[in-house]
Amino acid sequence: MRRRAPATGELEARLGHHFADAALLQRALTHISAATGAEGRLGSYQRLEFLGDRVLGLAVSCMLIETFPKADEGELSRRLAELVRAEACAEVALAMDLGPHIRLGAGEASSGGRKKAAILADVCEAVVGAVHLDAGYAAAAGVIDRFWRPRMLEPVRPLRDAKTELQEWAQGRGLATPVYREVARSGPDHSPRFRVSVFVEGCGEREGDGRSKRAAEQSAAEIMLAEVGALTEAQHG
Template sequence: MKRSAEIADLEGRIGVRFDRPELLREALTHPSMSSPTRSDNQRLEFLGDRVLGLVMAEALLERDPKAAEGALAPRYNALVRKETCADVAREFGIGDALKLGRSERLSGGRRKMALLGDAMEAVIAAIYIDQGFEAAKTCILRLWGERIASVEEDARDAKTALQEWAQARGLPPPAYVETARSGPDHQPVFTIEARLETGQSASATAGSKRQAEQGAAQSLLAEVEAKA
């Protein structure tokens, strides 16, 4: 496959020159652009998720040889979750190179967390297939950079932490209720309220339901822990 200027530019940003640039093109192709002659990135995303997981697990074990599984697991989850993958993708301009169908382009697909996260994982798989595990590992560690060094020791997501707080006190899991939605269809903004059976609640607003739920849980957790 002839290397396009767009592919060459992205290779420069991520620091990898492909022997088979068609793999990178496939990693950047959303299902909305797939065809009998153009494969999408779903299979690569499946593989890349596993490669990323192995690299991060190994990196965390090496950084803290004495850490227990209970301490490592939340750090691992913070590093491999879709939001983190999307953040890395944004940092290196992967969204600009995505191949999207018209409807996805018009709906702001280049900014969507899920699409960016999937593409980042697919790019990892493309590197792995093209150049092997060590090359993929080197690239991942470089792209994730300080995220690995700075991941908090208690990196449990707020929803999990709040649920554990409730269970420890014999309460049912918190409820999450969408109380408002605004903005255009392609870029909605959600307001979510986290509620405990005790009547305590807190709200947060974000560009995705997941982020709003996490924000609401974080606020409510801080409130209940302050009163403990």
């Protein structure tokens, strides 16, 4: 006997959004293993996840700008990365209690798909995308504010700086430790400006600047992280 998915009324109440187009929510909850019919994989949450990821980034960025008016770009970038990372989205999915509502193929369901962090994170972003399509950006931002603001105000994990993030990224792929070097220094002695490059094996060299060597190194690491992150996403898209 096939297990029936629970009704979505309670889920909509938790989200704080009632869908005018219920099909959007159903699609956001449908894993590719359960996508059937003429649409095939287009009937899964993948396109909505793509949209939700961008909406989430924008909404969280706006929250950060408003909440931390004295934070510089580096701090804002670190806070953003922490809030929108896959692990954070999976944790939000648990808070939304999305697991029981996810539609999976038999194989994926039997292997514990409803508890897999990667699937939970993807569905979380897809739900955000579905709300945006159903009622616009303001409605999606409202859902994001409901679930992400508490995490923003009380971070679950300590913020990691960009240099640490980049080093862990490289080590996780068996690459050598990133190498930093000072490229240039300008300005008067009392207010210098530094330009520093970072080299990562297989990724080339990127440059950043700042009012201290450390700030310039952080800037270079942030730029490298952004580019290798985009590259990784493109390769797996």
